[in-house]
Amino acid sequence: MKEFVALPSRTRTLMAELRSRLGDEGPLPPAPPIPVIAPPPVRVFPSPRSRSRFAEQAAAHTTAMIGIGHVGTRYATDVVLQFQAELAVAHEAVHTVLPEDWAASKGLLSLKSRVADHHQFLLRPDLGRRLDEASLGKLRSSAKRGVDVQPILADGLSAVATMGSGMTLLEAFSAECSKRGWSVGTPMCARFARVWLEDEIGQEVGAKVAVILLGERPGLGTGDGLSAYLVYDPRIGKTDGDRNMMSNIHLRGTPPVEAASRLAVLTGAMLEQRTSGVPLDLSPLVAQLGDAGGTGYRAPQKRVRLVETS
Amino acid sequence: MILEPLPPKVLSVRRIPNADPAVLLAYGADPARHRSLGLVTCDQDDPTYVALDEATKHARVDVVFAKSFWAGSKHASGKLSGEILGVLAGSDPDEVDEGLAAFLRCIEHDACFFAANDDASIAVFPHVISSLGRYLSAEAGLEPGQSMAYLVAPPIEGTVALDAALKGADVRAVKIFPPPSPTNFAAAWLTGSLDACEAAAVAYAEAVVAVARGPIERLPGRR
Numbered sequence: 001m002k003e004f005v006a007l008p009s010r011t012r013t014l015m016a017e018l019r020s021r022l023g024d025e026g027p028l029p030p031a032p033p034i035p036v037i038a039p040p041p042v043r044v045f046p047s048p049r050s051r052s053r054f055a056e057q058a059a060a061h062t063t064a065m066i067g068i069g070h071v072g073t074r075y076a077t078d079v080v081l082q083f084q085a086e087l088a089v090a091h092e093a094v095h096t097v098l099p100e101d102w103a104a105s106k107g108l109l110s111l112k113s114r115v116a117d118h119h120q121f122l123l124r125p126d127l128g129r130r131l132d133e134a135s136l137g138k139l140r141s142s143a144k145r146g147v148d149v150q151p152i153l154a155d156g157l158s159a160v161a162t163m164g165s166g167m168t169l170l171e172a173f174s175a176e177c178s179k180r181g182w183s184v185g186t187p188m189c190a191r192f193a194r195v196w197l198e199d200e201i202g203q204e205v206g207a208k209v210a211v212i213l214l215g216e217r218p219g220l221g222t223g224d225g226l227s228a229y230l231v232y233d234p235r236i237g238k239t240d241g242d243r244n245m246m247s248n249i250h251l252r253g254t255p256p257v258e259a260a261s262r263l264a265v266l267t268g269a270m271l272e273q274r275t276s277g278v279p280l281d282l283s284p285l286v287a288q289l290g291d292a293g294g295t296g297y298r299a300p301q302k303r304v305r306l307v308e309t310s
Numbered sequence: 311m312i313l314e315p316l317p318p319k320v321l322s323v324r325r326i327p328n329a330d331p332a333v334l335l336a337y338g339a340d341p342a343r344h345r346s347l348g349l350v351t352c353d354q355d356d357p358t359y360v361a362l363d364e365a366t367k368h369a370r371v372d373v374v375f376a377k378s379f380w381a382g383s384k385h386a387s388g389k390l391s392g393e394i395l396g397v398l399a400g401s402d403p404d405e406v407d408e409g410l411a412a413f414l415r416c417i418e419h420d421a422c423f424f425a426a427n428d429d430a431s432i433a434v435f436p437h438v439i440s441s442l443g444r445y446l447s448a449e450a451g452l453e454p455g456q457s458m459a460y461l462v463a464p465p466i467e468g469t470v471a472l473d474a475a476l477k478g479a480d481v482r483a484v485k486i487f488p489p490p491s492p493t494n495f496a497a498a499w500l501t502g503s504l505d506a507c508e509a510a511a512v513a514y515a516e517a518v519v520a521v522a523r524g525p526i527e528r529l530p531g532r533r
Contacts, residue, residue, distance in 0.1 A: 009420040011437050011511065012315060018512050019313035022519060026311045035415050072404035 008034060063221065063252070085306035086221035093215070093223025094122070098159035103189035106167055108153065109142060111135040111201070115192035128194035131201065135190075143186040143205045149177045149267055150185035150207035150234075154193035158215025161224045162189075165256045169213050169226055169249060172260035180264060182271070195229045195243070202234025209270050210234035211263065216247055221306065225250045228263050232276035242277035244270075262289050312519055316423045316433060318354035321392045323410060325349070327403040337397050338374040344399035347374075348406040350413060353383040355394035355493055356435045356462045357421035359446065361413045362396045364420075366443035368412035371400040373445040382493035393493055424515065426467065427522040434471075435462035435497075436515040438507050450484045450499050458484065459500040459507040463518045465489035466525070468496030471517035478513030480506040 008031075016028065055067030068079045075083070097118045103110035112135050113128045115121040121128055131139065153170045155162045170187060177184045185205055190197055195212055202210030209232050216227035226249040231238055244266055249259040265288045270276045282289060326333070326347040334341045348371070352358040355378040362373045375397035379386065383393040398413070400406040426432040437460040439446065447454040459481065463471055468489065476483060481502035489496040500510050 010440060010508070011420065012422070014438065014508055014512055015313045015315070015424050015436065015515060018515055022312060022516070024312050028311075028314055031315075032418055035419065073402050 065220070082306060083220065089221055089223045089306070090218035093158040093160045093218040096159040098155040098162060098191050100191070102163065103153075103191070106189070107187070109138065109186050109188035111139060111188055111190040111193075113190060113192045113194070113197055118192070121192040125194050128192055129196035129200070131190075131197065131204075136204070139188075139201065139204050143188065144183075146183075146206045147185040148182035148208050148271065150198075150202050150205050150210045151177075152188055152190060152193075152198055152201055152210065152212045154190040154197065154212055154214035156193060156195075156214030156227070157217045158223055158225065161215035161226045161250065164224045165226060165250065166213060166215075169228075169256040169260060172257050173211065173213070173228075173263050176260050176264035177267065180268065182267075196238075198229060198231060199234045199236050199238050202231065203236060207234060208232065209267050209276070211267065213249075222248075222250060222252070225253060226256070226259075228259065230263065230266055230270065230276060232270040232274065232280075240277075244276055244280060265289055311428060312425060312522075313515065314425045314430070316354075316425055316430060318352050318357045318417050318422055319392070320414065320417060321351045321353060322390045323348070323350050323414070325403060325406055325410070327406075334399070337399075339372070339397075339399040343401060344372070344374070346400050346403045346406045348398040348400070348410045348413075350396045350398075350410070351390055351392040352394055352396070352417065353386075353392040354423055354435075355379075355382075355392075356437070356460065356495075356497070357417055357423065358394045358396050360421040360437055360439060360460060361416035362398065363439070363443040363446040364416035365398055365409035365413040366445045367441070369400065369405045369408035371398040371405050371409035373397070374399040376445075378492040380492050423462075426463070426515075426518045432464060432467060432518070432522045434467065434515055434518040435460065436511040436518075437461070438504070438511045440504050440507075446499075450501070452484060452501055456501060457504040457507045459502075459510045459514070460497075461500065461511065461514045462495050462497040463514070465494070465496045467518040467521045468498070470521050471514045472496070472498045474517035475500060475510040475514040479509035481510045 059067035065083065069076055112132055114130050114132045115124060115127045151170055151173055153162060153166050174184050174187065185207055193214060198210040198212035209230060211228060211230045213226055213228050216225045227245060227247045228249065229243050229245045231243045246259060246263060248254060249256055265285055269280060269282060269285055273280060328345055329347045331341040334344055359376055362376055365371055366373060373396065377395060379391060379393045386392055398406055398409045400409060421437055423433040423435045426434045439458045439460055441455050442452055442458055444454050447456065450458060452458065461472065461475060462468065472486065479502065481500040484499040484501050487497040491497055500507065
């Protein structure tokens with residue numbers, strides 16, 4: 001960045017001119033050199049001054065903004081820019097609406113919650129948890145009933161994620177279930193859907209396990225993450241304590257194909273133990289569940305730089 | 311030599327990184343917003359006011375205290391007292407440091423008194439502030455960014471010169487401080503466009519020099 005040179009004093013220049021106009025030409029004492037103003041600090045994180053080995057090692061294992069140093073009491077310029085860029089990615093994802101004909105174009109049964117528009121969807125989670133009348137009729141008339149597993153693709157809080165890797169995950173998960181010999185429900189996609197919508201859908205089709213795959217609440221820089229929520233014996237009135245979930249299904253987290261097999265393992269455990277959520281015992285399955293087991297080593301992560309500062 | 315710069319001498323620069331709330335309150339700071347103080351004394355008060363204002367343009371600091379001492383630096387209470395104590399307050403030491411750096415830059419290179427006669431026994435401060443900071447703009451009731459001529463001279467010179475400045479340029483008086491100020495000077499703040507402020511300052515300095523050269527005017531009818 002460029003250095004700034006302070007301007008010479010205007011008042012002193014004026015007085016020097018007036019002085020010679022008034023006839024005093026004697027030499028003035030030399031003026032002090034004009035100072036150079038140091039450029040404002042642009043630091044790259046982690047800033048060299050605040051570098052600590054612990055922070056560096058910890059930061060290598062997460063894309064969370066830790067170990068980013070500081071300039072005075074503030075963040076460094078590039079940290080602020082990166083933060084704003086990542087926040088923009090998240091905003092973008094939240095405000096993207098799943099097109100009405102997207103499900104049909106992918107050959108999925110198209111459903112919709114009781115929400116009227118995207119704005120209402122963000123403000124009224126309760127409406128997003130129930131199907132509207134038309135969808136309910138469609139579900140009753142054309143969905144396969146009495147299945148072992150009912151996978152549901154949905155937009156959730158990130159239609160970007162659903163349109164990105166939603167189909168890959170849905171197809172991979174359905175294939176894993178079929179491979180294990182379970183009957184899989186009609187592939188369907190719900191718009192303006194919240195997690196609990198799986199209760200009503202699962203109840204209507206009489207599924208043993210309902211699995212909703214939906215775009216998760218975007219975080220900094222991740223607008224493309226999917227989450228999966230599984231519930232055994234879906235019925236309206238089930239709580240989050242009855243659910244198991246897997247988050248961060250995206251390329252920098254758990255890739256969709258790998259997630260599909262882990263979800264199948266979870267589903268298998270539910271079918272076997274006939275329960276889900278808190279009562280489900282996952283201790284024998286830790287090795288197969290990977291991160292979902294909760295104790296795994298987390299490989300170093302690389303932050304995607306959205307902004308470059310020179 | 312007339313109109314030679316008389317460089318101000320900074321007599322002390324001290325910081326209090328985490329000031330006691332009682333001190334903050336007593337010196338006009340707000341403990342909710344301010345935590346650190348930067349204190350300066352100088353042997354010329356008016357350049358200090360200008361330089362403190364300059365600091366508010368370079369850092370998030372407030373000038374919470376700035377007062378001239380009675381009768382000026384030649385009658386100071388100690389060799390570090392000078393004729394003014396200025397206090398910058400900021401939310402943290404970094405802000406205060408940045409403010410003090412701007413203050414020192416301004417006082418070293420810009421704001422200063424000038425000699426109005428050959429032995430510098432008369433001094434004039436015909437300073438042009440091209441863009442006001444948050445401190446002097448509030449004191450003057452102007453907007454930050456406006457131009458202001460900050461004019462100071464001893465009582466008789468300052469009075470004659472103020473009239474000359476107001477007549478010599480398209481400016482208006484914002485505040486006039488008739489003598490005696492705490493340091494026994496006469497001062498005035500004039501505003502207008504930057505060009506007008508510069509013309510006013512030049513007219514002011516010229517008039518001060520004229521009075522210094524001919525302090526006793528010959529009256530009509532007297533020999």
